[in-house]
Amino acid sequence: MKELHRMQRIVRRTLSLVVLLALMAGGQKAAADTAFGEARFTVGGRVGDGVSEYLVDVLQPAWERDRKLFLLNARGTFLEDKEQEASAGMIGRLLTPSGNQIFGVNFYFDTRWTESNNRFHQVGGGVEWFSRWVDMRANVYYPVTNDKEAHRFEDVVTTVSGRRTTTETITYVQLEEALPGFDAEIGVWLPYLSRYVPTALFVGYYDFRSDLDRDISGVRARLESRLHPNLTLDAEWFENDRLNRTDYFVGLRAQMPLDFWNGLRFDRDTERSRLRRFESRMTDMVYRDFRIRTMVSQPEAIDRQSTTEVRAAPRAPAPSPDRQPLRLPPPPPPPPTPVCQDYLIGYGDDGTPIFTTICE
Numbered sequence: 001m002k003e004l005h006r007m008q009r010i011v012r013r014t015l016s017l018v019v020l021l022a023l024m025a026g027g028q029k030a031a032a033d034t035a036f037g038e039a040r041f042t043v044g045g046r047v048g049d050g051v052s053e054y055l056v057d058v059l060q061p062a063w064e065r066d067r068k069l070f071l072l073n074a075r076g077t078f079l080e081d082k083e084q085e086a087s088a089g090m091i092g093r094l095l096t097p098s099g100n101q102i103f104g105v106n107f108y109f110d111t112r113w114t115e116s117n118n119r120f121h122q123v124g125g126g127v128e129w130f131s132r133w134v135d136m137r138a139n140v141y142y143p144v145t146n147d148k149e150a151h152r153f154e155d156v157v158t159t160v161s162g163r164r165t166t167t168e169t170i171t172y173v174q175l176e177e178a179l180p181g182f183d184a185e186i187g188v189w190l191p192y193l194s195r196y197v198p199t200a201l202f203v204g205y206y207d208f209r210s211d212l213d214r215d216i217s218g219v220r221a222r223l224e225s226r227l228h229p230n231l232t233l234d235a236e237w238f239e240n241d242r243l244n245r246t247d248y249f250v251g252l253r254a255q256m257p258l259d260f261w262n263g264l265r266f267d268r269d270t271e272r273s274r275l276r277r278f279e280s281r282m283t284d285m286v287y288r289d290f291r292i293r294t295m296v297s298q299p300e301a302i303d304r305q306s307t308t309e310v311r312a313a314p315r316a317p318a319p320s321p322d323r324q325p326l327r328l329p330p331p332p333p334p335p336p337t338p339v340c341q342d343y344l345i346g347y348g349d350d351g352t353p354i355f356t357t358i359c360e
Contacts, residue, residue: 046251
């Protein structure tokens, strides 16, 4: 029940943020319909090897002048377990005078609720560059929350030696930390598919540093295919599964123009909508790692307590009050010692006296 209430609070906060941005879009229609495109509402999901996650994203133009555009972004990410993410960011983009390049910067504040019932915060920033055929982006992530306790448990060991019993209780803790790091990628839009199904191939690198365990780093590759102006296919591969507990993801994202007064509208699958104007990419969704990367340490002993108990030696049983002890008769007295005396009884032929001994 407690987890259900927690999930409901997160959903309410995310929806409140979405409604707030929608109200900003509804202030005046021009705020939502810029020269570069409209506010966009995106929902999506992706699955991997035993892992799935879902997202809700709102990208709202807030200010426009000449070829410059300032946007606000809110996103909620929900995992299949007890983990959730919430992010809020600001994006600035510039379309070059030639109309074939876009430069962008972004700043974000992220919050993560982990499976260990901890909450972490981080700040992040990124740069991006779009052209008609090549895209590049890089992002950095810096946690602003210290390590927190993830798990605590005890191990009890009992040793018996003779009449001595020793009990030792060891307390262990595991710490959870948020990892600072960065990622970057470069991609190419395939020219032969650009007219029908715009498709790009990306290759990148990620690196996150840990003070409690091994660092997480590796190469990644990504496929992005815009099957329809409102539907994007994503497939991503990672060098190892330590980053996401899976080494691949496959998912779909549905993007819809957001106009508070007219509701959500789908682009029609026409030749004109299939070939989006390059400047409409000024309202593309930001691609960054919206998940705060965390690590749980190995168990570490923080306290030891020992107690010893010595058992007393066994005692002879006391006699029963109902039974008298067995009484034996005294032993007989020893016989009297005989008294012996020599008596002269005569003389031999040679005159030698002859004696005899008589004992009484």
